[in-house]
Amino acid sequence: MRRRIIAGNWKMNKTVSETRDFVNGLKPLAADAECEVVLCVPFTDVAIAAETAKGTNIHVGAQNVAWAESGAFTGEISASMLKDVGAEFVIIGHSERRAMFGDTDATVNKRLKTALGAGLKPIVCIGETLDEREGGKTEEVLARQVKGFAEGLTKEDMEKVVVAYEPVWAIGTGKTATTEVAVETVKFVRSVLAELFGEVANGVRIQYGGSMNGNNATALMASGDIDGGLIGGASLKPEEFIKVIKA
Ligand code: PEP
Numbered sequence: 001m002r003r004r005i006i007a008g009n010w011k012m013n014k015t016v017s018e019t020r021d022f023v024n025g026l027k028p029l030a031a032d033a034e035c036e037v038v039l040c041v042p043f044t045d046v047a048i049a050a051e052t053a054k055g056t057n058i059h060v061g062a063q064n065v066a067w068a069e070s071g072a073f074t075g076e077i078s079a080s081m082l083k084d085v086g087a088e089f090v091i092i093g094h095s096e097r098r099a100m101f102g103d104t105d106a107t108v109n110k111r112l113k114t115a116l117g118a119g120l121k122p123i124v125c126i127g128e129t130l131d132e133r134e135g136g137k138t139e140e141v142l143a144r145q146v147k148g149f150a151e152g153l154t155k156e157d158m159e160k161v162v163v164a165y166e167p168v169w170a171i172g173t174g175k176t177a178t179t180e181v182a183v184e185t186v187k188f189v190r191s192v193l194a195e196l197f198g199e200v201a202n203g204v205r206i207q208y209g210g211s212m213n214g215n216n217a218t219a220l221m222a223s224g225d226i227d228g229g230l231i232g233g234a235s236l237k238p239e240e241f242i243k244v245i246k247a
Helices: 016-030 043-053 079-084 095-100 105-118 130-134 138-150 155-159 179-203 217-221 238-246
Strands: 005-009 036-040 058-062 089-092 121-126 162-165 205-209 228-231
Touching: 005 089, 005 162, 005 205, 005 238, 016 036, 016 043, 016 058, 016 238, 036 089, 043 058, 079 105, 089 105, 105 121, 105 138, 121 138, 130 138, 138 179, 155 179, 162 179, 179 205, 179 217, 217 228, 228 238
Parallel strands: 005 036, 005 228, 036 058, 058 089, 089 121, 121 162, 162 205, 205 228
Antiparallel strands: none
């Protein structure tokens, strides 16, 4: 049985005091959540989010991690640094990192291995652009991304990975994939995982991400094939985020 996981991706939003207020606001609302609740916050907010969420069912994560453990990597943050300030999860390979900051399937794979080695729980993002979908390339792109991040992973590694299927055209655009498209694509992703990891694929949690909110989450999750969501815009206010968690 795959436990659903709703993760907020705050992107580059919120100061330390805003983070403290948000977590204090979410705590009572999320106290009886049935799914796993994660907040992936900017690096500077990880410590305060983890401290404020201590003893609750809210888990904290970051939005990227270096592939190296230490050294001459100006601007990067290592897995041990993240763990040290209380991060449990980390998003890897978000489409914004791929499009604007040079992440590739190869760097996503390196970051993923480092995160796993350090005991961080990775949420690995994959997804096709609008051009790729319209050009009939969705499956080719997703298969390449899955095989890319999974290169060299063992079955035991894969059991610890959460995959976020995020069609790039649905992120921050207000355009959500229809339930049919999301379910069909998530099933395809699971079939690629099954080719690589056999039975283990059935236990891997695959989220949907892309303009998910309190209004569309129930429909997206109804079939049981989608194991939660990675939520951007709708994760920035406790009263909005809780609607997705409850849905
Ligand atoms: C995201 O950033 O991963 C995301 C899904 O954003 P939004 O929900 O705003 O589309």
